[in-house]
Amino acid sequence: MIELITTLITIGAVLGGTLGTCSYLIYVERKLSAFMQDRVGPNRVGPYGLFQPLADGLKFLLKEDIIPDHVNKVMFLIAPTISVFTTLLAFSVVPFGDVNTSFKWQDLPIISSFVPESWQTADVLRFLVAPNVDIGIVFIFAITSLAVYGIILGGWASNNKYSALGSLRASAQVVSYEIPLGMSVLGIALMAGTLNLESVMGKQTSSIFAWNIWYQPLACLIFFTAALAESNRMPFDLPECEQELVGGYHTEYSALKFALFFLGEYTHVVTVSFLTVILFFGGWHLPFIAEANLDANSTSILMILVKLGVLMLKVFLVIVFIMLLRWTIPRFRFDQLMGLAWKVMIPLSMANVVVVMTIKQFGISQWWLLPISLALFGAAGAIGVATKQAELNQRSVTTH
């Protein structure tokens, strides 16, 4: 009973937190892109335009919800719900705080006097919706790649050539980038010896040099790039590039159904940022501020909040970085996109896994992983230059 209530409260907190964060992330993104382009951005609704997300949401709710005559109605309605459902479901195994700590009913100052005695030592809120999921990472990848069904169904059901082209691109892209995404995390899973996200995060919290970024910088780069492609963000937003495909798979969608697609995309960005921080940047750990071994007061509410804040700050920085990238890198051509996945990232991540396995097998110091990762990166660059050069030589031979 109490377990159920805890879970429900946690789900409520996650759902409310994610949805609220997403709407304000849109505000942050609009402001940030405005600053980058020397514009002002939303500033009319409320102070500094802070109520803009509310106005946007209200508009999405109140707009006429058009279902065109030529669509497959069932699929058309299902598609956006799949998009949101999968991304939110993936969030259920992502820890968003120190999972070894939790709020207890007795910690709450006034409310605790109203709840029954048996509840006092039980949790109010866990920092994870579904604890102890041992296939955590695989679960996330399995679920988030289901989101492509939302895109494909949406594009197919719209009965519109631009939507269909957009969803075709999306399927090719997501299927291709799924491989380097999974392969890059395989090294982390091998080092941690588990796929459980809580354990992966817990193992990095002893010191700053326990963060996986020191051992797996190449994997981090590959993971981040592939994750960007998975979430259809710039510079990998080919499924919905306005210049070629009008709106891509959501061309025919309006009002709340369009908002659901949008929400799904932003939730995906949030999940990806959480994963980047948890897998590579030590989760809630920050030297001198949020340390694991401050046992005496590690369970105090203040410490819990500090850890939560550190994690959220890191996630926010990753999200801001993603937004910066959006206005920095131009969109890939589709063959370049496929080439990057199949010719560069999959071989590199495979080599990375082999290196980690070798080191684990022979018990060599983990620190060797840092130079080897950089060497792999250098080798990839050298091969790229050499192939390009050979191609140019070949071309000059044929033209003269």
Place this chain on the structure above:
Amino acid sequence: MPIESKDVVWVEEPTIGFWEASFLPAIVAGLKTTISHVTNYKSVTQQYPEEQPELPLHYRGLHRLNKDDQGRVKCVACFMCSTACPAHCIDIVAQDTPAEWSDRDKMPNTFVIDELRCIYCGMCEEACPCDAIELTHIYDHTGLTRDDMRFDKEKLLDVFEKTKNDPKDPVRTHRGRLGVASDFIELPTLAPATSVANNDRAAQAVTAGVIKR
């Protein structure tokens, strides 16, 4: 005539080095640019209702009908403006002046400008022989109906009352300085248009427009 092989310049695709092939320097340089715009943020947007635009002196906005020093409408109902008007938006009905007006024979009975048809070219202002019609700096005139935007004589005279003391809208007279444009005796010579109809005198003129005093 075949192209000599010595005249052909072969352009080679530039070779890329190790760092270019890794994409990283380009990404870092790009990030530097975008971040520098955030840190040295300087908006170029004009917040319109709060900040009013700085209009140039020759801005052509709403019309006005000028009054002379005795408070009578200056217009002599010569129809020059409505003849010059390319949008045909000026409608004038003339009447005889009262007997005591010794300086003119006609005055407008009605004088209506359809501000929705008007293209604000200023031809009426240039055509007017007695500086009775002028374009002001008012640009935000609106109406709820089409009729609201048909400015009759009374409304146009009201515009004059509203704007006559505005330094940007000086009342011009034949005796005084007409305006910036009137100081030019001759505008810079333009080449005549290359293909025009034989009878198009405007296109064959060597100067774009000559205003002589």
